[in-house]
Amino acid sequence: MTNKPLNDTIHRVTQRVIANSRDSRAAYLDLMDRESERQVDRTSLSCSNLAHAFAGAEEDQTAIMAAKGPNLGIVTAYNDMLSAHQPYHRYPERMKIWAREVGATAQVAGGTPAMCDGVTQGEAGMELSLFSRDTIALSTTVALSHAMYDGVALLGICDKIVPGLLMGALRFGHLPAIFVPSGPMGTGISNKEKQRVRQLYAEGKATREELLASEMGSYHSPGTCTFYGTANSNQMMMEMMGLHVPGAAFVQPGAKLRQQLSRAATHRLAAIGQAGDDFRPLSRVVDERAIVNAAVGLLATGGSTNHAIHIPAMARAAGIRFDWTDLSELSSAVPLVARVYPNGAGDVNHFHEAGGMGFVVGTLLEEGLAHADILTVWDGGFESYSREPGVDSDGDTLVWRDPGPSGDNDMLRPASAPFQADGGMRLVEGTLGRACFKSSAVERERWTIEAPCRVFDTQRAVNEAFTRGELDRDVIVVVRFQGPRANGMPELHKLTPALGVLQDRGYRVALVTDGRMSGASGKVPAAIHCTPEALGGGPLAKLRDEDVIRICAATGELSTTADLSSREPAEAPPPETGMGRELFAMFRAGADGAEQGASAMLAMAGL
Ligand SMILES: O=C(O)[C@H](O)[C@@H](O)[C@H](O)[C@H](O)COP(=O)(O)O
Numbered sequence: 001m002t003n004k005p006l007n008d009t010i011h012r013v014t015q016r017v018i019a020n021s022r023d024s025r026a027a028y029l030d031l032m033d034r035e036s037e038r039q040v041d042r043t044s045l046s047c048s049n050l051a052h053a054f055a056g057a058e059e060d061q062t063a064i065m066a067a068k069g070p071n072l073g074i075v076t077a078y079n080d081m082l083s084a085h086q087p088y089h090r091y092p093e094r095m096k097i098w099a100r101e102v103g104a105t106a107q108v109a110g111g112t113p114a115m116c117d118g119v120t121q122g123e124a125g126m127e128l129s130l131f132s133r134d135t136i137a138l139s140t141t142v143a144l145s146h147a148m149y150d151g152v153a154l155l156g157i158c159d160k161i162v163p164g165l166l167m168g169a170l171r172f173g174h175l176p177a178i179f180v181p182s183g184p185m186g187t188g189i190s191n192k193e194k195q196r197v198r199q200l201y202a203e204g205k206a207t208r209e210e211l212l213a214s215e216m217g218s219y220h221s222p223g224t225c226t227f228y229g230t231a232n233s234n235q236m237m238m239e240m241m242g243l244h245v246p247g248a249a250f251v252q253p254g255a256k257l258r259q260q261l262s263r264a265a266t267h268r269l270a271a272i273g274q275a276g277d278d279f280r281p282l283s284r285v286v287d288e289r290a291i292v293n294a295a296v297g298l299l300a301t302g303g304s305t306n307h308a309i310h311i312p313a314m315a316r317a318a319g320i321r322f323d324w325t326d327l328s329e330l331s332s333a334v335p336l337v338a339r340v341y342p343n344g345a346g347d348v349n350h351f352h353e354a355g356g357m358g359f360v361v362g363t364l365l366e367e368g369l370a371h372a373d374i375l376t377v378w379d380g381g382f383e384s385y386s387r388e389p390g391v392d393s394d395g396d397t398l399v400w401r402d403p404g405p406s407g408d409n410d411m412l413r414p415a416s417a418p419f420q421a422d423g424g425m426r427l428v429e430g431t432l433g434r435a436c437f438k439s440s441a442v443e444r445e446r447w448t449i450e451a452p453c454r455v456f457d458t459q460r461a462v463n464e465a466f467t468r469g470e471l472d473r474d475v476i477v478v479v480r481f482q483g484p485r486a487n488g489m490p491e492l493h494k495l496t497p498a499l500g501v502l503q504d505r506g507y508r509v510a511l512v513t514d515g516r517m518s519g520a521s522g523k524v525p526a527a528i529h530c531t532p533e534a535l536g537g538g539p540l541a542k543l544r545d546e547d548v549i550r551i552c553a554a555t556g557e558l559s560t561t562a563d564l565s566s567r568e569p570a571e572a573p574p575p576e577t578g579m580g581r582e583l584f585a586m587f588r589a590g591a592d593g594a595e596q597g598a599s600a601m602l603a604m605a606g607l
C-alpha cells in the first residue's frame with residue numbers, strides 16, 4: 001500500500017518545532033561536530049590513560065589496544081529490584097561475545113541507578129523518582145566520559161531510565177547508540193481482577209494476605225510489568241524513533257528471538273560507527289522528526305502521561321524545543337489505535353500478539369501520520385519498523401514479516417478506523433494553569449465535570465478523608481504542593497483505588513494536582529502536572545475547600561468559579577527529610593516547569 005502524504009497538522013507542528021529549535025539545535029549539532037573531531041581516535045589518549053582503560057579487559061585487551069575494530073560502551077541499568085531490569089545481569093558477557101563475532105569489542109562503560117516506581121509508589125522514595133531520571137543522565141555521562149567508545153549500547157527499560165539514558169547519551173551524540181530491551185514478563189491475572197481486589201482492600205473488604213496474593217498474580221517474574229505504563233511507553237517510543245532493532249520492544253525475556261534481537265543490536269551498533277561506511281550518530285537519529293514520531297506514537301497508543309514531561313526533556317538534550325501546545329495539536333490529528341490496559345482490557349503481551357508495534361507503525365505510515373524519513377539505527381529506514389521479527393526454522397536467523405491485519409479489534413485498530421479520532425492525551429488550561437488529561441483512559445462522558453473541591457497537601461490525607469467517609473459525594477479532589485520544586489513531583493497513584501471506589505459508587509469525581517500519576521493510572525478523570533505548580537504561588541495554592549472547579553477535556557478547560565485574585569497562597573508544607581530526600585534539594589531548587597521537563601540539570605546547563 002502506498003503511504004498517504006504526511007498529515008498537514010503533523011507537518012505544521014514539525015515545522016514549528018524546527019523553527020522554535022533553530023538556534024538551540026544548531027548549537028547542539030555544532031557541539032557534536034566538535035566532539036566528533038575531538039574524540040575521533042581513542043588512541044590519541046596517553047599511554048597511561050589507555051593502559052588504565054584496558055587493564056581489566058582480559059581477553060579483549062589486545063584487540064582494544066590494537067584499535068582495529070569498534071569498542072562498544074555498554075551503559076547498564078541492571079539491578080535485581082526492577083523485574084524489567086533483572087534480565088540484564090547476563091547481557092554484558094553475551095554482548096562481548098557477540099561483539100567479537102564482528103571484529104569489535106565491548107566493555108561495560110558504567111552503570112546507572114534505576115528506581116522501580118512500583119516499589120516506591122506511595123512511599124517516601126517516590127519523591128526521588130522524577131529526579132532519578134536526571135541522576136541517570138548524569139551517570140550515563142560519567143560512564144561515557146572515558147572517551148574510549150565508538151558506540152553506545154543502552155540497557156534500560158523503565159520509567160525514568162530510558163529518558164535518562166537517552167538524555168545522557170545525547171550529550172555524546174557524535175557516537176551511534178542503540179537501546180537493547182529485555183522484554184515483558186508473561187501475562188498474569190487480569191488487570192480487572194487486580195483492580196477489583198485493590199478496591200475491595202480500599203473498602204476494608206479484603207485482607208492484606210488476599211491483596212498480596214492478587215498482586216503477586218500480576219507481578220510474578222523477570223521482565224517488564226505488562227500494563228501499558230511509562231516503561232512500556234518507553235519501548236514504544238524507542239521503536240517510533242528508530243532506536244531499537246525493529247520490533248524488539250515486546251519480545252519476552254528468555255525467548256530465542258529475544259537473544260537473536262540482542263545479538264543483532266550488538267552487531268548493528270558495531271556497524272554504524274564513524275569508522276564504518278554507514279555512520280549513524282545519535283545526534284542525527286534524534287532530530288525534530290523523531291521527537292514528533294515519539295509523540296505521535298504516545299498519542300496513538302494511549303501511552304503514559306509521564307511522557308508529557310519526558311519528551312520535552314529528551315528533546316532539550318538534543319537541542320530541540322517541544323511543548324504541550326505541540327503535543328495538544330498533534331493529539332487533535334492523531335487517532336487512538338490501541339487500547340492496552342489501563343486503556344483497555346489486554347496487556348502488552350496481547351498487544352504484541354495482535355500485531356504490536358509493527359502494526360502501529362504500518363498503519364500510521366499508511367495514513368501519513370508519522371515521518372517515514374527519519375534516520376533510524378536500522379537499515380531500511382522507518383519502514384522496517386512496520387514489520388515484526390521472528391526466527392527462521394533454524395532458530396538462529398532473524399526474519400521480519402508483515403504483521404497483517406489486527407489480531408484483536410478490541411485491542412488494535414487501523415488509523416483509518418480508530419477507537420477515537422484524536423489522541424489519548426489532551427491539554428486543559430484556564431484560571432488554574434495548564435495541565436495534562438489522559439482522555440484515552442477515561443470514558444468520554446466523564447471528560448467534563450463541575451463540582452466543589454476538597455483541597456489536600458498530601459495523598460495520605462486524601463485516603464484518610466476517604467476512610468472517614470468525607471468524600472462520598474460529587475467532588476474534585478485537589479492535591480497540591482506536589483510539583484517538582486515542592487517535593488520532586490511524585491506519582492500519586494495510591495489515590496486510584498479510593499477515587500475508583502467513589503466513581504463506582506456513582507459519584508462524579510476527578511483529581512487536580514501539580515503532581516504526576518502513574519502511566520498505569522486510568523479510569524478517574526485527572527488534570528495532572530498543573531503548571532505553574534502551587535509552590536511559589538501557582539493558582540492551586542489559592543484554592544479553598546468548596547471552591548467550584550470545572551474540568552472539560554472536550555473544550556480544554558481547567559478553571560474555578562472562585563475569584564483567586566485577592567487571595568494569599570496557602571503556606572507550603574516544609575520539605576521532608578529522610579530517605580535521602582535532603583540530598584535532592586538542588587534538583588528541587590533548580591527545577592523548571594513540568595512543561596519544560598522539570599529538570600534543574602537542563603535548566604542550569606542552559607539547555
Ligand atoms: O508510570 C508508570 O507506569 C508507573 O510508575 C509504574 O511504573 C508504577 O510501578 C505503577 O505503580 C505500577 O502500577 P501499580 O502500582 O498499579 O502496580
Ligand code: SF4
Nearest residue numbers: 116117118158225231
Ligand atoms: S514497569 Fe514500573 S513497576 Fe514494573 S519494574 Fe518497571 S518501574 Fe517497576
